[in-house]
Amino acid sequence: MMHLRLADVSDGLCAELRFPDGAAAQVDCGSAISGAAADAWLRILAANPTTPSFGPDTFILTHLHTDHYNGVLDATNSPSFPRLANLRRVVTAGVPRTPDRSMFLRAAFAASFRVLGSDSGHMRYDFLKAVHQLNGGQCISFRQVFQNDTVEVGGARLQCIWPPREIDDSRFARSLEKALAKFDAALEADPFLREIHERVEGQPHLQGLEMEPAGAESESRSIEFGEDDLRSPPLEDITPPRTVPPETKQANKALTDLANQLSLALRAGTSLLIWGDVGEPRLRPAIEFLRSVNAIDVDCMVAPHHGTYWNPALLNLRSGSTLISHGPKLLPKYKHEWAEISGAVRSTHLEGDICVQLWHW
């Protein structure tokens, strides 16, 4: 029997998958409310006192939006949070091949650095650094996965259902083109962004942390992240002013919005689908993949983007129960169509923490 614990973090996501052999994977840990996700993680950890050694061995990060990972940063900054010595592996979605992939990555890095300006400014780097602190300074294996790749946790196999290795449709290309046009306008308006953008060229950290998708299906690479990487954070000597021009903010928003389209989604057999924040235009091809692997009828599903999206393609799915992780901000955006394909719909806002037992993985 597998356990899914979905914590009430208000608007955000924080879940744990635990298998009979004691192996566990944490899936995201973030909330729109400061501190809520780290508290939720403590509740999840406390619910498993029989674990042989403390904590999950794998952190699965669906995507780098704060409502999915800020609990990790909060946990790192809290002196009372336990060290998670088992936590040695991070799995996240790779960035698919797209027409302007390297331009996109370089622009996204520069815009995020300019707007956040804190720590390294590289969200993925900052996230890995936080996990590294949380596990007591041990090396982390960092792996990026694509559709059809599998992640083994204990004896269980989780399959990535999104993103694919390559996205070549015109709708994505148009969104990317628009975001890059906004970025060009921001480069004109913001000399600090220009400097960062020039410096990003050839940054080994950026290239190392955003691996090219490997060629063959089911083949994916991982890198080790440890002390050496922490010695030279990217662009540590640039401190741009806090005031950010509106053009740069708009460009950063357009580039980070694309992250939802590239969110990780995965399944555990026909027991469970976890959608992350896979966005509305991407649900259709993701469901086509599920159809091809006979996984459109599942026991339980964590709805995409906190239940705020609906696409008629979802009518092809069936779920015994559909779980919605949301709080007061996203509750009014809940789409009632979820009830049409679900035996039951359960909400963390209404029920608090939810624990589900599952059998078919």
Ligand SMILES: [Zn+2]
């Ligand atoms: Zn989200």
